Amino acid sequence: MTIKVNGKDVSLEKEVTVKELLEIQKVEMADYVxxxxxxxxxxxxxxxxxxxxxxxxxxxxYFMGGxxx
Amino acid sequence: MSFTNEQMERYSRHxxxxxxxxxxxxxxxxxxxxxxxxxxxxxxxxxxLAAAGVGTIGLVDFDAVELSNLQRQIIHLTKDVGKPKVxxxxxxxxxxxxxxxxxxxxxxxxxxNIRDIIKDRDYDFIIDGTDNFPAKFLINDASVLMGxxxxxxxxxxxxxxxxxxxxxxxxxxxxxxxxPPPPDKVPTCKQAGVLGVMGGIIGTIQATEAIKYILGIxxxxxxxxxxxxxxxxxxxxIKLPKNKRCQVxxxxxxxxxxxxxxxxxxxxxx
Numbered sequence: 001m002t003i004k005v006n007g008k009d010v011s012l013e014k015e016v017t018v019k020e021l022l023e024i025q026k027v028e029m030a031d032y033v034x035x036x037x038x039x040x041x042x043x044x045x046x047x048x049x050x051x052x053x054x055x056x057x058x059x060x061x062y063f064m065g066g067x068x069x
Numbered sequence: 070m071s072f073t074n075e076q077m078e079r080y081s082r083h084x085x086x087x088x089x090x091x092x093x094x095x096x097x098x099x100x101x102x103x104x105x106x107x108x109x110x111x112x113x114x115x116x117x118l119a120a121a122g123v124g125t126i127g128l129v130d131f132d133a134v135e136l137s138n139l140q141r142q143i144i145h146l147t148k149d150v151g152k153p154k155v156x157x158x159x160x161x162x163x164x165x166x167x168x169x170x171x172x173x174x175x176x177x178x179x180x181x182n183i184r185d186i187i188k189d190r191d192y193d194f195i196i197d198g199t200d201n202f203p204a205k206f207l208i209n210d211a212s213v214l215m216g217x218x219x220x221x222x223x224x225x226x227x228x229x230x231x232x233x234x235x236x237x238x239x240x241x242x243x244x245x246x247x248x249p250p251p252p253d254k255v256p257t258c259k260q261a262g263v264l265g266v267m268g269g270i271i272g273t274i275q276a277t278e279a280i281k282y283i284l285g286i287x288x289x290x291x292x293x294x295x296x297x298x299x300x301x302x303x304x305x306x307i308k309l310p311k312n313k314r315c316q317v318x319x320x321x322x323x324x325x326x327x328x329x330x331x332x333x334x335x336x337x338x339x
Contacts (some may be wrong), residue, residue, distance in 0.1 A: 007305055032250040041245065041312045059307050061245055061294065063255045064201055064223025064230050 001054040020048040027060055034061040070095060076168065080122055086285045095123060098168060100283045101125035103179055103192040105208055107158045109134075110222050110275060111198030111266025112144035117276040119169045120324050123283070125190055128163065129174040130154040141265035155204065167334045180206055182326035183211045194279045195219035198272060200259075202249035203330035209234070209242040210327055213317045218282055220275040220290075222264040225256065227264050227299040229271035232290050239292035244312035244319070264299060271297065 003010050005025060009060075012024070022030040035042045036059040042050065052058060072080075072091070076098075079252060083089045083097075102123050104111045107130045116221040118126055140156075145280045149157035156175035162171050174186050178333045180198075187195065195209045195217055205221065210221040221242050222231035234241045245299050274295065281287045 029255065032255055034245055034247075036307075036309070039308055039310050041310060044247075052230065061232075061307070063202065063246060063250055064225055064228065065202060065205070065255060069073075 003056045015051045096125040096238040103127040106195045107154045108196035110272035112142040113272035115274040127172040128155045131177045226269040230296040242309040
């Protein structure tokens with residue numbers, strides 16, 4: 001199945017949980033990444049149980065500091 | 070307020086724009102923008118807002134100019150090293166545009182002073198040009214609780230992102246990022262580096278948002294996170310929903326007072 005992750009097509013062999021997707025995508029510091037699927041921000045506690053489905057549009061949103069120093 | 074001949078000439082490229090005109094330029098001259106942090110993001114934002122004729126600009130920063138700042142913080146000059154950043158910033162703005170009243174706050178923002186700083190001139194719009202998460206969450210919460218619009222941004226390495234909060238119109242920063250990461254978990258520019266122009270690009274977008282808000286024109290980055298990757302030259306505008314679980318602007322907000330989060334040790338000035 002194919003999903004979109006941060007605007008790019010990603011092929012997956014089977015449905016995976018959000019937690020697994022973070023691992024597959026080698027997302028650094030996954031504990032601090034916000035995940036949005038189809039315009040909805042997920043509750044972090046659902047990462048282990050919620051699975052991504054064919055056609056889902058996934059956004060990983062990262063903390064970004066920087067500015068003044 | 071009527072324009073002098075000098076002002077008519079100075080702002081002629083604005084005045085000729087249908088969406089600005091004399092009326093819009095007058096709005097800019099009567100507007101008040103608070104810029105928290107006069108560094109990578111705040112420096113270019115302040116300079117373009119000053120050049121545009123934003124009549125009152127508040128600058129908040131406790132730091133003094135360091136040589137390592139000059140690679141990106143273009144409001145400060147080599148001769149300013151050692152000088153408080155707010156003073157250096159005020160001097161640059163005064164030389165550029167004498168129409169601008171620059172108000173300086175040589176302070177770090179905290180729960181103890183941010184409300185008073187925002188109230189001081191009843192600022193219309195706030196620009197978050199800070200480098201750390203405790204300040205970013207503080208600015209967000211203060212803006213939400215006080216009903217003030219603000220522009221959030223962050224830059225690191227070759228990347229940047231920004232969003233605009235307008236009360237009642239879309240998500241706040243905390244809707245997307247519930248709580249600050251623990252100190253030292255997410256790298257800062259000091260640790261990871263940042264291409265000098267990143268602040269220029271993203272800070273200038275923040276200034277654009279402030280101007281659009283003041284003029285009431287166009288579409289703001291409200292409900293969107295704009296991300297920019299300088300290496301691939303890719304801009305992405307990600308639609309953001311409002312988060313009904315948001316602790317400060319959600320259906321059952323639990324945050325009613327400002328919070329001072331712990332600052333990463335590596336970010337504290339020695």
